[in-house]
Amino acid sequence: MTLRLYNSATRETTALEPVVPGRVGVYHCGLTVQGPPHIGHIRKEVVFDVLRRWLVHEGLEVTIVANVTDIDDKILQKGAEQDREWFAVAYENERALHQAYDVLGCLPPTYEPRATGHVPEMLEMIRELIDRGHAYVAGDDSGDVYFDVRSWPHYGELSNQRIDDMQAAEDAPPDGKRDPRDFALWKGHKDGEPETAAWPTPWGRGRPGWHLECSAMAAKYLGHEFDIHGGGLDLRFPHHENELAQSRAAGQAFARVWMHNAMVNLGGAKMAKSVGNTLMVSEVVKRVRPIALRYYLVAAHYRSIIEFSEESLAEAAVAWDRIEGFVRRAAELAGPGQLGDVTPAFAAALDDDLSIPAALADLQASIADGNKLISAGDIDALHPVLATVRAELDVLGLDPLAPNWNTSTGSASTEQALDVLVRALLDQRMAARAAKDFAAADAVRDQLAAAGVEVEDTPQGPRWSVN
Known part of the structure; x- marks a missing residue:
């Protein structure tokens, strides 16, 4: 295994050494489905799709787990605002997420667990944390259960913060907390909340806290130690910090590598659900072809911020048209053929922290060679060049001759x-x-x-x- 990734936990680029040789387990936090996905959300899906494709290309067996957070304060709020059942809101937006996966050519996760389907595992984890002295039931009869951050000496290691420098956790009022930074593992049922959004526990009816959901599901599907945990950089704190603390405190080794992609910004600020419908995936693909949108999200290094603008999106679409134009011209002359293998330079680029810009530079060099062969009419020499270009585009999920781009909903x-x-x-x-x-x-x-x-x-x- 030659892949090296930047590990957010150690702040170093280190070689990936799978827990089980030949197999890689990846957990990346999915969408909280209070709304449909915008292109900021879907960048993460595209990044981890390329990672998966590269690992498979290198001969590894890959398990991808991407959860759906289908119970949350924001989902309950949306349900109340729309006068609909909260689970109807969640399911509608989960379907929109799947449509975004499909339209941008992302392979579906190996497993896509819903939080509401894993309450027993969450309760088991809470009991373990209470027994180990790292969690407590609030003393205010709220039915809340909190993680005691000061009981875990390594709290803050992922985000490189000291507890005393942190702001109070905003997931619940501080009344029942020992420390304002303590975060909710379980939230007691409140007056006015739907009865359907509560499960029975030894501490009273209630629902899980956001951070607990991912820890429980990751352990169920990937075991107590797995290879890569990822998501958007905005999740590093508090979400991933809290996941790491509660899982380690429960006796699990948890993730070996933490991989975070940078944000898609709009006007210098992180893109948020409040930006409106124009940047929802379903709307953007009306203005630009889905494969061109995928290229736009892929072309930058995953740890680089993308400053979104209609102009940069249009430029990416033009750049993509040139790449696709070569593939289709070459296929007309030489036949589509079979996928070949990637060049050593392309492989070295992806092994270096998934450096897609460097990989694309090598691909462009191959296309330049191919265009010269087309001009010279050297069709025999064109065959292997096209095979290499298509193989490299396949790793990026961008082969324009692949069946999904020719028969799917992607225009x-x-x-x-x-x-x-x-x-x-x-x-x-x-x-x-x-x-x-x-x-x-x-x-x-x-x-x-x-x-x-x-x-x-x-x-x-x-x-x-x-x-």
């Missing part, structure tokens, strides 16, 4: 319909030129240009692309 049917229409006009143009009616031929070309379709005449016939 392929629209593209195929457009191709039929443009080809029909090009046939009319060719017939006009054959009849020496150049005015009619030029009129067809002008009509296509006005619609944003650029026509290139080549020895193999006319090709078209969207500007």
Whole structure:
């Protein structure tokens, strides 16, 4: 195993050494489904999708666990605001998350557990923490149970903070807490909350705290020690800090590597659910092709902030069109063929903390070589270049000839319909030129240009692309 990742826990880039040789277990925190996903959320899904594809390419067996937080204060609030059952809100947004997975070509997780389906495991963990002296039942008859942060001497190690420098945990009022920084493992049922949002426990009816959910589910599906835990950088504190503390305090080794992707910012600030519908995945893919949006989210290093703008999105779409244009031209000439292998430089780039920008630079060099071969008409030499380019794009989830981009909901049917229409006009143009009616031929070309379709005449016939 040659992959090296930046470990947020040690703040060093270290070699990945799987707990079980040949197998890698990855847990990354999924969406809290009080709303549909925006492109800031889905960046994490794309990053971990590329990680998974690379590990599989390298011959490893990969288990990906991405939870769904389907019970939470915000979900209950949304249900009340919309006068709907909280679980109806959660399920609707969970379906929107799955649609975003599909439209951007993300492989589904190996397991996608819901928090509401794992309450017994959470209660077992709370009992263990109470027995070990790291948790306590609030003394105010609220039914809350808290983790005692001062009982765990390593609390703050992930975010590199001292307890006395931390702000109070905002998950519950401080009345029943020993320390304002103590966080809720369990929340007692409150007046006005739906009865359906509560489970029986020795401390009274209630529901789980957010941090507890992920620890319990990670342990169930990946064991008490696993390889990679990840998510957006905004989760490092308090969510991942609290996960680490409660799991270690319960006697688990937990994650070996903590992997955090940077945010997608809007106007210099982290993108949030309050940004409105225009940046929801379902809306952005109406303005740019899904595969181009995936390229936009993939192209930057995962630890680099993406400053979103419509201009940068459009530039990425143009850059992607050039890559796809080469693949389709080469496939027309040489046939799609089979996937080859990646270059050593591409492999070295991904092994170096998943450095996709460096990998894309090597891919672009291969495309430049391929374009020279197309110009020279050297089709035999084009075959292996296309095989390599497609293999590298496949690792990135971007092979435009892959079945999911040609048959899925990712606008392929629209593209195929457009191709039929443009080809029909090009046939009319060719017939006009054959009849020496150049005015009619030029009129067809002008009509296509006005619609944003650029026509290139080549020895193999006319090709078209969207500007």
